[in-house]
Amino acid sequence: MSLLDRVYRTLNPAANPxxxxxxxxxxxHLPTLWLLGKTGAGKSSLVRALTGLDRVEVGAGFRPCTLTSVRYAYPTETPVMAFLDTRGLAEADYDAREDLANCERTSHALIVVMKAEDPEQSQVLAALRQIRRSGKVREALLVHTGVLQIDDVTERERCIARNEEQVRQNWGQVDAVAVDFGDLDGRPYGLKALTQKLAERLPILGELFEHRAHADVEERNFQRLKKEVIWYAGAAGAADAIPAVGLVAVPTVQLKMLHSLANQYGLAYDRRLLAQFAAALGTGFGVHYASRLGLRQLLKLIPVVGQTVGSASAAAASYGFTYALGRAACLYFYRLSRGESISAAELQALYKNAFNHILPVARDEKNL
Structure with a gap:
């Protein structure tokens, strides 16, 4: 059996636990956006504004996570991030320790959601004090919601300043953004600024929700598939964080991704297509890939160092390599479906650019 045949046979997920x-x-271990705020502050509206999903989809997507919180993995079928909504603040004995433990494993950002016209925030402030004392979360973003519901601009600014001062007294210096998720010519107010602020704290949000101008049809096609590619990248990174597992699991995840992407472009995924894509990437790419994967596995086996630096580096590398491979595959499959040629140099350049582009996200998830 040829090497290509052996590689191809690993594509069956049922046969590969x-x-x-x-x-x-x-x-x-999804990167998690922790939403802290009173009921009615606009947390679910924030999720809907970011994801573009409707009220029913978002409402049905939340699942109990702790006694006081619910979690929404997004997208539902191919989750690459999660929203944690704290809904137990109205209870006098709310204890943030369980929510802190739940977020401790993940790369996360704390988002404090306050309705601008609501001055009674004692429950939120008490939770903030406890979270701050834990030392596990050092930065928070304050989101003022419903700001356009206050018609008088002077009064609006006074309400915003009041809530910011309350947060500073109980948390310390905090960055803030003002939004309104009601209809403003059909568009939420302040959504772009909010997305930028969130992306600074959780880089994957920039990849998922920032709207960029796309140069051509191929790029737009990739944007529709990006969440799926990131999903596979996350799985590859998670697998490579475990000693002696990545050598088998990472290529398996990547091959499954290629299988899925080929189908998205209407191509039959078989040995011939796999061989064509490998040839298009070039022989040097294959040698580099194999050597880097093997080196990462060796590093993970080094006592102490391999379980920390080695595993974290391997996870970030496999995340980035998988994303870049998916990006290159999308371009190759698009050109192939249209009968257009592509050079190895062009494909490798795109792969390299994609890897460098996704690296901040990959590093942010190094604790997978």
Whole structure:
């Protein structure tokens, strides 16, 4: 049996339990946006504004996570991040420790959601004090919601300043953004500024929700598939964080991704297509890939160092490599479906640019 045949046979996920474990580990460690605020402050509206989903989709997507919180993995079928909504603040005995422990495993950002015209924030402020004392979360973003519901601009600014002062007294210096998710010519107010602020704290949000001008049809096609590519990248990174697992699991996840992407472009995924894509990337790419994967596995086996620096570096590298491979595959499959040629130099340049582009996200998730 040829090497290509052996590689191709690993595509069946049912026959490869490492694939399922990789996705399970990835979903258990999703980067999480922790929303802290009173009921009615606009937390669900914030999720809807970011994701573009409707009220029913978002409402049905939240699942109990702790006694006082619910979690929404996004997207539902191929989750790459999560929203944690704290809904137990109205209870006098709310204790943030369980929510802190839940977020401790993940790369996360704390978002304090306050309705601008609501001065009674004692429950939120008490939770903030406890979270600050834990020392596990050092930075928060304050989101003022419903700002356009206050018609008088002077009064609006006074309400915003009041809530910011309350947060500063109980948390310290905090960055803030003002939004309104009601209809403003059909568009939420302040959404772009909010997305930029969130992306500074959780880089994957920039990849998912920032709207960029796209140069051509191929780029727009990739944007529609990006969430799926990131999903596979997260699974590869999660698998490669475990010693002696990545050598098998990472290529399996990547091959499954190629299988799925080929189908998205209407191509039959078989040995011939795999061979064509490998040839298009160039022989040097294959040698570099194999050597880098093997080196990462060796580093993870080094006592102490391998379990910290080695595993974290391997996870970030596999995340980035998988994303870049998916980006290159999308371009190749698009050109192939249209009968257009592509050079190895062009494909490799795109791969390199994609890897460098996604690196901040990959590093942010290094604790997978």
């Amino acid at each position: 490492s694939l399922e474990k990789a996705f399970q580990r990835s979903e258990a």
